Amino acid sequence: MSALAPYAVTESSSRGRVHAEPAPGIRSEFQRDRDRIVHSNSFRRLEYKTQVFVNHEGDLFRTRLTHSLEVAQISRGVARALQLNEDLVEAIALAHDLGHTPFGHAGQDALNACMKNYGGFEHNLQSLRTVDELEEHYAAFDGLNLCYETREGILKHCSRERARELGELGQRFLEGGQPSLEAQLTNLADEIAYNNHDIDDGLRSGLITLEQLDDIAIFAGARRDAEAQWPGLGGRRLIHETIRRMINEMVLDLIATTRANIVQAGVQSLADVHRAARLVAYSEALAPRLRELKTFLRQNLYAHYQVLRMTDKARRIIQDLFGAFMSDPRLLPPQYQVRARADTPRAIADYVAGMTDRYAMKEHRRLFAVGEIH
Numbered sequence: 001m002s003a004l005a006p007y008a009v010t011e012s013s014s015r016g017r018v019h020a021e022p023a024p025g026i027r028s029e030f031q032r033d034r035d036r037i038v039h040s041n042s043f044r045r046l047e048y049k050t051q052v053f054v055n056h057e058g059d060l061f062r063t064r065l066t067h068s069l070e071v072a073q074i075s076r077g078v079a080r081a082l083q084l085n086e087d088l089v090e091a092i093a094l095a096h097d098l099g100h101t102p103f104g105h106a107g108q109d110a111l112n113a114c115m116k117n118y119g120g121f122e123h124n125l126q127s128l129r130t131v132d133e134l135e136e137h138y139a140a141f142d143g144l145n146l147c148y149e150t151r152e153g154i155l156k157h158c159s160r161e162r163a164r165e166l167g168e169l170g171q172r173f174l175e176g177g178q179p180s181l182e183a184q185l186t187n188l189a190d191e192i193a194y195n196n197h198d199i200d201d202g203l204r205s206g207l208i209t210l211e212q213l214d215d216i217a218i219f220a221g222a223r224r225d226a227e228a229q230w231p232g233l234g235g236r237r238l239i240h241e242t243i244r245r246m247i248n249e250m251v252l253d254l255i256a257t258t259r260a261n262i263v264q265a266g267v268q269s270l271a272d273v274h275r276a277a278r279l280v281a282y283s284e285a286l287a288p289r290l291r292e293l294k295t296f297l298r299q300n301l302y303a304h305y306q307v308l309r310m311t312d313k314a315r316r317i318i319q320d321l322f323g324a325f326m327s328d329p330r331l332l333p334p335q336y337q338v339r340a341r342a343d344t345p346r347a348i349a350d351y352v353a354g355m356t357d358r359y360a361m362k363e364h365r366r367l368f369a370v371g372e373i374h
């Protein structure tokens, strides 16, 4: 790793782990976090969790796993350019979606509705809960015992109500401070990844078309640029040449704008980062073009009737599972029955949220399909 900027997170400035552990030896503390995440059960489950398209619809669509890898790739590139902590951004990126339910946002909304009277369900909070409590890997503690800074990055959003229960980590949601630059940039790298790969997957699925995207300035500009350099190029290569230019434009803009913001705010240290306004940002020229793209995706892809049909089915599966376990917690697997003694709805939410798409469908069949006995 190249020399870090004075405002980067460093191991020596880390607020450490909840349970003290010996130094990691050949690895950095944040590499150790990354490694623990990669070896976790919830990380492997990401392979079979929907990003937008359900896993069985096609082998080339992004899953939560490949999405997380793309976020890590973009985050590392930006972190290196800004001399921030690459190991930390990689750990945050790989863990950021660990708490996601099956079936993408539809699943999360459905579970949140089920949990309305029991404290709600927020996927960011669930990612934190997964690494703090739910992973059962180590003899000495529950969870992965990650560094404070990794956990801070995982908790992107949080309601004020829940923030009060989180102590030190929830503080910034109550008092308005900012997280590290590493956390801020991973958040935007997430957005860069999904805005671009959702266009790619949307085009591959045929739910959106190149003609529609010609009205979207950021896409049209990148496409013109690709066509000027490669006249006559078409098909998948044109799409890829267009999307790589969009990713490049977003990443370069983010780096330049963030650098300028750091200078302008006079930020010299990590403490300055926490006190300053949000520093990792796009330029005023790029921001409205990105908003246009997001609006397009919301209206034309996420609300496409074929996606909504899946969404609706997902909602019913989650509701059915939650309802069945609530009416008789004895239907839960034994380890969740133990948890259910302390807090039944939360234990059910943990179980359902941890499911992959196909496991949820299988469990639904086991509980509801007449003729299925195991």
Ligand code: MG
Residues within 6 Å of the ligand: 067, 071, 096, 097, 190
């Ligand atoms: Mg994400």
